[in-house]
Amino acid sequence: MTDPQIDYAAVFRALPGMVALLTPDLVYADANDDFVRLAGRTREQLLGRYIFDVFPENPNDPAAAGMRETRESMLRVVATGERDTMALLRYDIQDPERPGHWREHYWSPVNAPVRDSEGRVVLVVHRVEEVTELIRARGGPDGDRQARVLEAELYTRSRELQEVNERLRKAHAHEREVALALQAAMLPAPRPTGTHGAAVRYQPAIGALNVCGDWYDLVELPGQGLAVAVGDVVGHGLAAACVMGQLRSALSAACRVAAGPAQALEALGLYARSVDGAESTTVVTTFIDWNSHAITYSCAGHPPPALLHPDGTVTFLDQATDPPLAARPEHVPRPQARILFTEGSTLVLYTDGLIERRTEDIGAGLARLADSLTRHRRSAPEALADALLADLLPPTGTTDDTALIVIRL
Template sequence: MADPPQPADPFVPLLEESAEDLYEGAPCGYLSVLPDGTVARVNQTFLDWTGYRRTDVLGHRVQSFYTIGSRIFHETHLGPLLHMQSEVRGIAIEFRRADGSRLDTLVNVVVRRNPNTGSTALRMTVFDATDRRSYERELLNERRRAERNAAHIRVLQEMEAHCASIDRAEDIVAPIVAAGTEAFDATETAVWLLHPQESVLTVAGPDAPATAPATLDESGPEAHAVRLADVVVFESPGPDARAVTPLVADERVLGVVSFGFPAGRRIAADEVQLMRTIGRQAGQALERVRLHEETARRAWQSAYLARLSRALDEAVGSADRARRLVALLVPELGEYAQVSLVEGEQAEGTSSSVRSPTGGTGPADGVIAAGSGGPWPISAQVRAAVRSGGGAPVPLAGPDGRRGLALPLRARNAMIGMLLLAGEPAASSDRSEPDFLLDLADRVGLALDNARLAEQDREVARILQRSLLISERPTDSRFQVATVYRPAVETLEVGGDWYDTFTTSTGSVGVVVGDVVGRGIRAASAMGQLRSAVRAVAKTRCSPATVLRHMDDFVTTLEAGQMTTLAYAELALDTGVLRYACAGHPPPLLLPPHAAPRYLWDGRSGPLGTHTASRSRREAELSVPRGSRLLLYTDGLVERRGERIDQGLGRLAEALDARRTAPLGALAQQLSDAMLDGEGGHDDTCLLALAFEAAPRFHADVPAEVTRLSPLRARLHEWLAGCDVPEPEQYGIVLACSEAAANAIEHGYQSDPSGVVSVTATIDGDILDLRISDSGRWLAPQASADRGRGMALMGRLMDDLVVDRGEGTSVLMRRQFRRTTR
């Protein structure tokens, strides 16, 4: 076996140290301790570590060199363990150095016994644990830091989760306060939001204290954090220690969060970093919520303005639109709303009011209002301020302390009125922002002005239509005519429906009903031209098909008349032969005296102006027995939304059959009421009823002499009595007839006895039609205090009075009466 290697010569002296040298210079401390704790021996290594002299240690109890904690540990743990185990290892003991500092050590203690004497001693080996304890402290600190980071991450995650579910900016305060309390043990957390237009910080949140707003030029920590855009820490031994972090989004400061701490609280660097992170995360969440609120607000405003515009468009007339406007504004935009319509410089509005669901009261004259509280008087100074305000809302103070805003209503570079809003909106104060209110006022002003202009157009068209529909009706004992015209209720704009009755020859009468496409003045004007053209062509004794062909040629020069529909019929009064033609119009309805109603479907072709229809105009002919009734009408009478046209035609036939015995005038009105349910429809309706029968008729030709009026009155009295007209009614009718005849003698013929005044009266049911005609030439009467009362008297005695001056003068009067029962 080979010998082990021998050490090199340079190391031999080092390896040949004595036992004492090894003890004294050992890399650990050695202490020999008597059972009572007295140090009996100590090596130099321990003395070097602790800085004591040997004399300072020997003879002293070892516990006196411990720190207080280690001394207690020795007495309570180390001693009992040695007694039970006679050995302990790796015990952490802190020795107190000579300079008072601490020495971290790990100690092994073994109890040595002398078998001969039975005495004991403690042999204590001390290892320097300073580096190990430093490492352990660093490790513990890192662990604690990691735990804090995990807690911070959890706080941030919880705050982000809460912020993600928030849809109102004011609700973001609660998760920020919760994060500050949990992450920093803050005694007080407050959120200040920055107003972008005013550069003012205001405490936010439902439970925020009543703290005055802070401007950015102040010296407070909140304003300083905004200016610095970073965390500001104010550590103070007093009660005002706090840290303020800005709420940042896209490098913009939206506000700050202020954390309050107890006196003497030190804020660590990682806490400052967490505050920055909270500020960024909360700022981004606040920006998202604000964008969401802005989007929702804009969407609501757009939807509200669209709904308001639709509602105003559905109302007809400026007063109706103003009523609907204030009803929609309350309570959405305020507790009270008021509209004043002005003309020129004076507040002249249509006086009306609506009552809101919340119990609003009606306004004073000249305004339209809704909402709680009484009317709000508008002074001349307020009007001047609104007019000169450049369109901006003008704040007002009401007589009862209410606050409001006045907005000008403008259209076409003119102020047409004012809108006043008072009180808070129902949901959010953001609904009353100035830009939105100005947009609303612009739309309202234009809608009200459009309604005013439309009213003017409608009035012109209505006057034009009325003047065109009222004309001389032929009178003959062999037929009667009754008409009904009803405008649509869904729009007050007049349409192009018309009717006409005229004689085409001595023994024939023509009736026509037409419908011009469109509405308004244009349609009414076209209707008048077509009506006159049909009458003129028909009087040349053309057949119905020929009349339609001539009308096709006419509408080539009248664009508004193209696609017009009409039904024209001509009745020979002696033979009862009826010839008719329909140009795209609903079919006439015939009611024979002893048969069911039937529609006349023959003689049909397309509307006027259509190319194919103009080349194939057709007509039809049939014999009508006396006692028959013929209906001509426009499509508004039978057409209904959601209903087939044949259903409407069936209802009309049933309604006519059920009323076959009614007087003609009453029949026309009853049919109109039955088909329209007592109301109007979506279109104008025009109905003409022709009765081919002998009605009671009175006729007299009186020479133009005043002395011949007395016999006329007597004959008319006798005829009226024979027709069961009540006696009081007879006197009024005879007096009106006498006045009209006297006017014809005096003004038409200037008392020329060669002139003739024709008096014709017919009775249909309980309606009397009276006509007094002359062919003279009327002169303007001379002014006199005793003149001009005849027309007023006739107007009071009769229900209707029409004067038709064409070739001569005809006075048409109508009166409804109740027959005398026998």
């Protein structure tokens, strides 16, 4: 049996309920039959025109906010790539046959994105349900009065919810901006030893507050050595950024005096017990000895670093793995392991946002990382860092932030 040939343009026009498609500039690209009929506009009056030229705000209502709120909702969809459901909205429509006469209307709108193959929003689906008659439809001899009471109550509550929602959006956006600025101020620029190249990246989560828990650090050690670490604090926002700053500074100091990465993580684990919000932080620390061409490493519940050899093979440094910071009820020594490298190898440390996906095993993410490293093995650190982000992160972004360090050995 062959698959039926579906005329999706015909399906769209026959959809029940009012549905329109708009460009990211909020110009009508298409509208279904119900939208044309119930909006009281012809298709020619809609297509190719800016939405608010077709449906301007009612100038006779000084409290009218339907146009502003609809525009803000649609622009959020374009900016974030996420669906936006609006509260009950009053948005009057001008009678096209009676200029200056406006009809009172109440709507329940939903705006949703349509993305292209690269994840960019190319259309906004604007679905609207008119609820004017529902608000007014109250029976009985005193129906008009009851209808107006119900109408006022619904409208007032919807406005209150919308205003609370807007305040929360602005508060969250402000917290995100402050947390990202704080994180950027605390994260160091790469300072590799000698002629060895290094690249660092921090990619915040998109459309979420789950940011500012990841960090990286590079510390020059006595005797031609370099300590490289990445970590991930449980939590988000300003609280996570503050905890991250404390832990990064503590580990940076510990690496300068510890005999090896395991001892540095032991000191950090003891410190984490006294810092609210530091429990269950994951971190991996590597000590690079340029003279002996050796990497000593220790991992506290963190995804394993990857060592890319010049021939394109990849070794994951997973032989010294222990639970996250402060996860055990009592302090115990942490393990560490040592591996040799050849000149021209590349060491890659990262946080779980680079490889983990909720719908799959971590092994699949590690396999993707190894494959990308092999394909780009001849790239310099800066180009390799960009290639890894492009290959491994979804084009629409992730719900977790990502830190990445690439060191040419």
